[in-house]
């Protein structure tokens with residue numbers, strides 16, 4: 001049964017009220033620190049990309065790590081299971097930009113959503129396409145139906161200037177022989193992919209292939225059913241980093257967060273959701289977006305469990 005979205009959105013927005021203004025906007029990328037922390041948007045896209053939403057759902061924001069589900073899908077579509085030799089599929093239990101684990105485990109990152117894992121995926125996409133960031137942008141334009149999806153040069157350059165930790169991770173990966181392309185090229189494509197700017201509506205639509213078991217917006221096949229299942233499974237165990245257990249407990253959906261404050265969540269066979277609120281909790285997940293998704297699945301009963 002299709003719920004009354006107007007009523008549902010009102011209830012979700014009410015649930016978010018008490019946490020708006022709490023948390024902290026990411027400031028380790030200076031260009032992100034300027035975003036108004038009280039913003040809130042929420043969108044739902046059904047399998048035919050028919051979308052509705054509430055609040056700031058058409059206000060663009062920096063997608064940051066949400067980009068990692070799309071680069072992963074583009075690489076899996078070509079490499080299939082071979083990718084899993086280079087990157088794991090286990091929860092990290094550590095912050096997204098952690099070092100110690102990567103060194104201990106000889107450069108095989110726990111999963112493709114911690115930064116080291118995402119750098120390996122971007123390295124591979126760069127090899128496959130010659131231009132990872134443009135391949136990603138074109139894919140997102142096609143899937144969202146919005147030809148204006150683009151990079152934010154200010155955010156990319158800001159992260160490039162302050163990205164010492166990511167540079168160090170990339171150098172460690174290179175030292176361990178895990179990258180095929182020069183460190184500088186991998187980092188550049190990674191920073192630009194994170195700087196892509198989209199709104200809740202675009203993101204909910206763009207992730208639709210994961211709810212359609214691998215079928216793109218035009219119904220051509222990107223991933224096999226099994227591959228789509230695998231991306232969703234890895235989102236469940238690692239999409240919200242070291243809070244993935246807490247997130248599964250509260251929301252019960254595969255999801256991917258970004259430090260821009262967005263979270264995309266998948267309800268396989270039914271729809272995709274995107275919630276956005278720029279202020280983050282201590283794990284780097286948006287307080288408002290987690291609260292909104294928690295309210296949504298509680299009110300509808302639409303979790304995967």
Ligand SMILES: NC(=O)CC[C@H](N)C(=O)O
Pocket residue numbers: 063064065066096097115159166194257258259260284
């Ligand atoms: N969790 C995130 O969104 C992190 C992405 C950010 N660009 C970084 O690499 O630090």
